[in-house]
Amino acid sequence: MFKYMQKTALAAAMVMAAGAAWAEFPDKPITIIVGFDAGGGTDVMARTAAPFIEKYLGAGASLVVKNVPGASGQIGVTEVANSVADGYTIGTYNLPGMMARTLDREAGYTADSFSYLANVVNDPNVIVTSKASGLDTMEKLIAAAKAEPGAITVGMSSLGGDDHFLLTKLGKVTETEYTIVPFKGSAPARTALMGGHVAMGILNISEVADFQDQINVLGVATAKRSEFAPDVPTFEEQGIALESGSMRGFVAPAGLPPEVEAKFIEAFDKLASDKDFAAAMAATSNPVELKVGADFKALNAETLDLAKTVWETSPWN
Template sequence: MKEILAALTITGFAAAPAFAEFPDKPIKIVVGYSAGGGTDVIARTVAQFLEKELGDGASVIVKNIPGAGGQIGFTEVAKAAPDGYTLGTFNLPAALALTKDRSADYDVNSFTYLANFVEDSNTVVVSASSEFKTLEELLALAKKNPGAVTFGLSSLGGNDHFAANMLADASKADFTLVPFKGAAMARTALLGGHVAAGTMALSQTTSFKDEIRVLAVLSDERSPFRPDVPTAKELGYDVEMSSLRGIVGPAGMDADLTGKLRDVLNVVNKNPDFQKAMADQGNPMAFIAGDAFADLARKQDGVAQAIWDKSPWK
């Protein structure tokens, strides 16, 4: 599926881009989080390679506009002139979940979806010393004694929360959700035995191989990072949730410009040095360009809306 998409974008690349003069001034990538965070590091890595691929003295700068869980930065991109000089990082489902639980000046249609780079699947985890050896054992207790299983998350209204919600729905189990301040805090509480289980992105577990037991990964196929871990789907629960990080621009960008940027981002993705840098930072890659990315955003928006309608978290 992803290969086909990549092939399609390459064909697009063969046609010579019309915007020969673009860019004639610095391109800005807005990051809605502080410098040094996971998203910021991705943006800076992309910027570095994008600059190189655009060539001709092009300059790509990263601008951090942190605040309100990224909302201030996402709003900045949505409201920018669609001239290709203001791009931004886009975190799914977080960016769109924000539009459900508070008033936002943007929605799923406010962006031109250029390319997604990272897809970090959610996992169901327990501490290595936990009595639960399989997902089935964990869910059995959560069904028998509703609320008895405390389930650590990084926050409400993010991929962790949606993952827990969808798993509870699919299995008819009932967890007590405990939203910590960030994934690292949730992980520490899990290791210290303060919560019984939890969900977090797969990349959050890689440095803790001996300390954390991953019971299931919530994706349609097993992760190349942990081929030993079954998917929830294999175990009979059709639940998929992940954290996605890509690059978008404001809605209303010219088709030629959009095409050119997608093509260049595709070339960036093909660069082995780029792939190595991203892998070193622990980012599981999933390059999804163009319309497929836009469809994905709409699908995620639907998931967030459905969960919000059914069980609003505030």
């Protein structure tokens, strides 16, 4: 009896395996490699988006999140770049960080190592000042920076990130100079700002939306006002051309089979118009800005160019 069962099971397994070869993508679970710990911003994005991507990939697709944290996402993204390009491994991707790392260290990948599926989140930068500084408008801030170049201390989360690039742009556009104080992450930078230990800070809108009573939020670096803080004007409105943010999306290793890539692109396209998805992302403080396929690739190239110019004029290490 037992032997018989074994044989049947074996036969069944063989039939299933043969079936798999013919089945349409995806016929087994897809792994999403998240380069950060569970619970972080990127992880929350991946976990929130996963059920929606499953829905649009159809055919009972299932996505499994695998956290490979370390080195600001470097370890995870390197693993994605080196995995088999069959569509069963995709990963999260952060801009400008991932491209900036190709400049300031020997990264195990380049811009050509990936198939760019979609950028999902764009958390725009904001310029904030401490209440103690008295600099409650952009005009006052720029006047103060011009009066004594370098006198304004700027807290930010790290060098070589979106906040650093925004400050470089600001300096160029307004011809001003600042003293950069790179904290380890945005939370301590924000705390130092609230305590008045630094005069100015560059953060992301999701990090300051709830703190508008304790710090001055001077402007947001987007084309349109952010729904997270509708009363904060854009820099555009204030006559300064500045757009920048921290972006998070999904990539796969380069060289995906065309039909698999097309399937992902189609799924992400559908995601853009899903109201439930937008609501789920808003609930987790993730400002959504979908850029799919070629658009995402262009965005990546653009970011790399910007990072290169900053790196060449003022390298950060």
